[in-house]
Amino acid sequence: IKNKLDNKIIIMVSGRIIPKFYPILVYLGIDLIDCSYSMFLSAENFYDTIEYLLPIYKVKYLPCSCVACKGKLNYLFNKKHSGEKIDLLSLHNLITASNYMKKIKQYLNYEDYRVFVEKSSLDETNLISILKILDKKYFNYLKYETPIIQKSKNIRCLGPSSYNRPDFQHFRENAIKNFEPESWTRLIILLPCSSKKPYSKSKSHKAFYNVIRKFSEFPDFQEFILTSPLGVIPRQLENIYPANSYDISVTGEWDNEEINITAEMLIRMVEKYEPEIPILCHLKDGYLEIAKKASSKLPHNFVFSEIQDKTTSMESLQSLENLIKENINKFQVKSDKIENISKSWIRKFVKILDYQFGIGSGTKVIPNGLKPIRVRGNDQIDLKDLETQEKLGVFKYSTGQIVLTLPGLKRLIQTPNSINSNYIVFNGEEIRGNTLFRKGVLDYSLDLIPNSQVVIVDEAKKKIIGSGELIVGSNFIKNSKSGRIAKIYEWK
Ligand SMILES: [Zn+2]
Structure with missing residues (x-):
């Protein structure tokens, strides 16, 4: 559904939803979850621990310190028909649901969210199947919406559920x-x-x-x-x-x-x-x-x-x-080495550029060899042309990717009007400010992936006027009329 909807429209789900399902619902793009089912369950005497829904008579240790659990709930367990018990149980279950949602928001923004979705789904066969189907059949949707490039995060593989992340x-x-x-x-x-x-x-x-x-x-x-x-x-x-x-x-x-x-x-x-x-x-x-x-x-x-x-x-x-x-001598190499680009780091940069921008990109940007300079406490490397001293790009350790500068991009794309991937056509001649908004986007390629570098060209597609890191993917741009699209790189 998300594929056709404006991302600004809030999607809400309602029904028999327990907090355990929240992580995957959020992963699927649900914005709002109706938690009234938790109240219904309270009336049925269920105590929610996220992992389990326990019938209240089985609860011995109260693994929670919310107001209800610290208060009178403990003494009301054995009362069969107590309105107060149901009230306190509701309170506990709602607090639990809301805490879980806060955890989700925290992980969504600052951790590898995918591994949390997997972990919280592992003991529920239905959820595991949903993830498998998503990975196999909906990869082409997912890749424009979920983070394909993450910075400085440790990705843990949990087993089969991780194979096709x-x-x-x-x-x-x-x-x-x-x-x-x-x-x-x-x-x-x-x-x-x-x-x-x-x-x-x-x-x-x-x-x-x-x-x-x-x-x-x-x-x-x-x-x-x-x-x-x-x-x-x-x-x-x-x-x-x-x-x-x-x-x-x-x-x-x-x-x-x-x-x-x-x-x-x-x-x-x-x-x-x-x-x-x-x-x-x-x-x-x-x-x-x-x-x-x-x-x-x-x-x-x-x-x-x-x-x-x-x-x-x-x-x-x-x-x-x-x-x-x-x-070592079993195979006779036909072509000679290109001297300057056979050094280990240069070999890496050439292939990284190919990986990011397609085969041949590396040698287009680095025909003369490079002079790599480490800066800023070893978290990035500046790439300078060996002959012209021009700064072509910056390699970042956190993502392992290279951000090209304007001179670097100009080498990569010699004819902007034939560009067919990773681009945005800007409504105007010059970009000001550090954010590109939806209003400024006239046209765009359909392969834009969040967090990757995008080339911005002028209205006539005659020249490259800037570049930025995408905040959203093509699908968002297609369905939305406003919002932030990319952070513009500023060059010194
Ligand atoms: Zn509680």
């Missing part, structure tokens, strides 16, 4: 769509994930790096990190949300669905490479199972290092080193 699906789809092999790749290395993010900061990945960097050819290696349920993460994209911020148990024991999700993504990634490129696997347990599953459906040659004990043991690392030695 919209932000995970979006990451997988986008990575498959926009990740283009580097033309100089001669070797692919598959590595297990680590609990510390980004992976390259973890102990295990530092140990892998020590081996890999012994080879001067290491910029020709493509590393992929296997994880579940998120999928396959190219080293260059490890800083992007949600790859930079999810938490799973890394025991390597996964169920079939997880293994299938990741194996499927591995196939899609490896398919992009020529079959003669060797694929080195430094993996064990569930990770190994994923690689084997994928290899059975690919023409590529998968080779495996010998793991003794852990993947970071001396013997295992030695085996990885030998494997690289054996395979």
